[in-house]
Amino acid sequence: MSNAYSSILTLLNEQEQHLDVLLLLLHRELDAIRTRDVETLKTNTDEKIQILDLVQATDEQLTASPELDAAKQQDWFKAHLQRLEEKLAQCKFQNQVNSQSVEQSQLVIERFKTELLQSRGRAGLTYTSKGKAAQVDKGPGIKA
Structure with missing residues (x-):
């Protein structure tokens, strides 16, 4: 991997960290739903909004990167993207669980x-x- 791709790799690593934090927040949210801790839910929601804004900003930075098209052909990029998609799927699943818990x-x-x-x-x-x-x-x- 060349230095030309280092900015993309940095952004992908940032995105992975954001998704890790989001998943942690979603688990905390479920605990707050179970205990009916409204204050924690509010704080957690504010933090989730901040993380989602960071995810969106990182996506925009990746999209604007001039090396992105060339990086998409690289195996390391595909592997990293696969990990990100798995983490995103985990976040979506946990969000669904939380939603069902609230409905119940x-x-x-x-x-x-x-x-x-x-x-x-x-x-x-x-x-x-x-x-x-x-x-x-x-x-x-x-x-x-």
Whole structure:
């Protein structure tokens, strides 16, 4: 590998580091979802946005590199690109797991809410236009 490709190799290594950090953040996010730690989720989301911005900036730098077309023909480039694609696939999978965990948590909370409303009495239980259970407040009563 010549010095002409050193800038591309540096950018590929940076991209790999960014994806490693992103995967770590996604694992932390799942832990925060499990423990319902809202503050950690917010901090983690901010960090993920920063890392994703760095990934995008590095991609733009790679695309603008004049040696990129020649480097794409090299075996070392193809091997590095394969590793990056595998890490990106891991990140996408972990993001899907996190998304499903959030959806499951929301379903459990909604089910719990419905059970609580039902336990307060069926007379005041109704449904919203979206089909979700709601308690009707009948007020203090009628005074004549």
